[in-house]
Amino acid sequence: MSRIDDILTQLETISRNPRAQLDACLAAGKKAVGVMPYFCPEELVYAAGMQPFGLWGADMVCDQSRRYYPAFICSILHSVLELGITGKxxxxxxxxxxxxxxxxxxMATNWEVSVKDIPVINVAYAQNRKIDAGTEFTASQLRKIRGQLAEIAGREITDADIAAAVEVYNADRAAIIAFADAAGKHPKLVPAAKRSAVIKAGFFMDRAEHAKLLTELAELLAAEPGDRGYIRVVTTGILADSPALLEIFEENRICIAADQIAAESVDARTQTPVTEDPIIGMAERYGKLEGCSILFDPGKQRGKELVELAKQAGAEGIIWVMTKFCDPEEYDFVPVKRMADAAGIRVLSLEVDRQMVNYEQIRSAVQAFAEMC
Amino acid sequence: MGNAMGTDIYTLGADIGSAASKCVILKNGAEMAASTVESAGAGTGGPARAFEGVLAKAGLRREDIAMITATGYGRNSFAEADLVISELSAHAIGAAAFFPGVRTVIDIGGQDAKVLRLTEAGVLDNFVMNDKCAAGTGRFLEVMARILELDVTQLGDMDGKAEQSAGISSTCTVFAESEVISQLAKGTPIPEIVRGIHESAAVRTASLVRRMNLVLPAAVTGGVAQNRGMIRALGQELGCELMISPDSQLCGAYGAALHAYRKAGQ
Known part of the structure; x- marks a missing residue:
């Protein structure tokens, strides 16, 4: 097995078995804190010497969560709540x-009512995130969270701890972007499902180790000749980690040249500025994030960024992985698609759900899209 | 590409849908030599019957066929196929041949509806598909016909007898079913209910068309195109004439056969 395959397998195993990662972490005497989407201050968990554990739900049938959420709430939240209620x-x-x-x-209220043994840390960010008052508000919330995490960790979280964590996270973000770029040139070596798994593994492991592996992977890939004969696309949306969906991309020789997926490169694209007070840097980063429907974005910077990404990546189209029942995504779709249309870039929207078992309609749509390109 | 029938080139398109299997044999990429429609789709004996039937009708054997393209929901499980294309591409190719110059194709199938945009050259350029919902599809009409104790093929004639429309406000199959039952309980004449059903389905389909921006001329393909009441309601909702063909249900299979012919020539 080549070193590339070795790293891919290692990261794929982690991303497919998050519970094993959590068990190993607990067995090593390390505490873990669940981190829900979007853009939670993982660095503070890391700074407290605990393991941040990403919670984007799972492909599963939800039953217990329906006592707390109606069926038309997105399946990411449904499945996280289901995992919590069922003790997973x-x-x-x-x-x-x-x-x-x-x-x-x-979600926080539903969680507090239904999952008694895992306390909630509320994460409130400023809506007007780009103005000074917004940064100040976000910073005040981060300081509150820092105190709550310190209490859980049973130790103080110093500015130096946070600065060190920021450094680790910045390195991992840079590594994710470098890897995604390399994967976009090597769809045969890193097909779509593996690409997703490599990035996703970071939710469940030490980010310093993740960064190290991704940096090595990107360097190894750079030494390989690029793969030709693929249809290059940019993906956008909240989440695109379903192996069944991504295998359909592979069947149709679709290469993810770049992504604007909240659970993939959106977070990684923005570094935390190094500031004297690292909390201020983290609050400023939240103001700089772009490319996600849940971020207040009155100028629809997301559309401009997406079109630019597609042009830079030489993409023949954009695939919008639309999370079912996600209002912010549905609202963004119309103006953002118009921007792509104006730029002459095709957009295919695929509605996905964590509870999907039948992908035949998506298979037809993806095949037709590939036939058009 | 010679074959047992001399210099003629025969190609076959198989459209294996969710509700029906359709096969077309084309002679030299232009003349429809034979066609079959079996009211049984993917996962049944329908595809095999449609395939054997079309060969028998054309008086041909498998080895006389230069190339076979499969399309439709069951395309990947049709073992006789040399090539596979999506039903969207197949309908686009078929519609461009049936309706030269067509720019918008509305394909209402058994369990989904699609709107295709073609370039002036007749090439598929964009499309939208319905959400995972039966509203606005052939299944919606089948369910409604069953409640009314009608065959789905009778809906078009029944619509023509209506003097007015019974309001069916919901586009959801399940809720519309309740409304139809309520209308029956009130004694509303069946033709009026049928017209209401068509108008309800037309609203749903038209909203899909509007997501693409309607470019004329437009045509309807798929089995539902045989339903005059549905075509009337949809044309009224969209405010335009819609082209149909007696062979509309064969459009996907025809497009697949034409695709096979083009590939056979390469």
């Missing part, structure tokens, strides 16, 4: 829940 997340010392969308606003 036992061992977490806390869960960070933000209020980024209307559905998330009820």
């Amino acid at each position: 997340l036992a061992g977490l010392s806390a869960i960070m829940i933000p209020f980024s969308c209307d559905s998330l606003k009820g």
